[in-house]
Structures are given as structure tokens and as C-alpha cells.
Amino acid sequence: MIGRLTGILLEKNPPQITVDVHGIGYEIDVPMSTFYNLPAAGEKVSLHTHLLVREDAHCLYGFLAEAERAAFRQLLKISGVGARTALAVLSGLSVAELAQAVALQETGRFVKIPGIGKKTAERLLLELKDKLPKSTLVSAVASAAAPDAGSDILNALLALGYNEREALGAMKNLPAGVAVSDGIRQALKSLSKS
Numbered sequence: 626m627i628g629r630l631t632g633i634l635l636e637k638n639p640p641q642i643t644v645d646v647h648g649i650g651y652e653i654d655v656p657m658s659t660f661y662n663l664p665a666a667g668e669k670v671s672l673h674t675h676l677l678v679r680e681d682a683h684c685l686y687g688f689l690a691e692a693e694r695a696a697f698r699q700l701l702k703i704s705g706v707g708a709r710t711a712l713a714v715l716s717g718l719s720v721a722e723l724a725q726a727v728a729l730q731e732t733g734r735f736v737k738i739p740g741i742g743k744k745t746a747e748r749l750l751l752e753l754k755d756k757l758p759k760s761t762l763v764s765a766v767a768s769a770a771a772p773d774a775g776s777d778i779l780n781a782l783l784a785l786g787y788n789e790r791e792a793l794g795a796m797k798n799l800p801a802g803v804a805v806s807d808g809i810r811q812a813l814k815s816l817s818k819s
Contacts, residue, residue, distance in 0.1 A: 631669070
């Protein structure tokens, strides 16, 4: 298994790139989220990779972040989802957005991705539920509040007995940079109304 490559970025032709590693040029398919954050051609790049071996080909997929590769591997485990669909999902949603969409069971976010219909979106939500790491869920809500406050508010709501979907739904409407105590109070108010 090829788990990581570090070399010189030779070519960028979306969604494929070529990386020269000690004289060997590796063709690697990447999601657009990785593609947009790549350095210029001729510069050094390091990618987390996933090698997919099929009867007719050996395909290499690359990701700048370990979390993206982990999400890609989780997507591949879903029946009917191939590497192209998994790349499309990660091109359309960041890992944090993916975790949030799964936690809130939002099919609308998936249907906006080219090649994903309503049934596939529902299957993705069902299969990914409880499969994404807890740290990804915490980072998914961190943008709704101050960096440390997001995880503290989420953990407080989970400790009070609310499930992840309820907690994330309540946190979705919190103002940016809210303090922990105010965030918990506002989230509990929101939960009591529903």
C-alpha cells in the first residue's frame, strides 16, 4: 500500500496531478478541495494517498489532510459508492461540512453535488451515521462558535443527554464567537422550543 508521497509537483490537470518522486512520476487523482490548495508546479508537495487496486487498473488518490483520506475511505465502504463518487463528495463538501450534514441528516447538501441523487444521498446519510470520528463532529461545529467554545458547548449538550443531531442542530444558529456559558444557554433555549 502506498500511504504517503512526497515529491515535486509536475502537472496539474484537474482532477489529476503528477508528482515526481525520485524520478518516478505518480499520477494521482485528488478532490478539488485538495487541488485548490496545492502549491505551484515545480514545488514540493506531500500527500496522504490511498491505492485502489482493480482488475484493470491501479489508481492512486491523494489528499493534503489525513481527515480527507479517512472520509474517502469511509465513503468507499458504502455499497454503490465508488472512488469517483467519493471524490465528488469531497470536492463538493469539506470534511467538516460532510460531518455536519451527516449529523443533521441534510440530504439537500448531497443532492447539490453532481452525480448524487436523492436515493444516493439518503444512503450516504444512513451509512455514514456514527462512522465519522467524534473529532470531526467537534470541528464541524467549531465554526459556529469560538474555536474552543464549539467543542465545549457540544460536549456539554452531549453530557446533558442530547444526541449529536439535536446538539448540532441547536448549535447551528449560535452567533460566531459566543462564550461557552451563553452558547449552552442559547442552545438549551433552542432545544426546549423544538
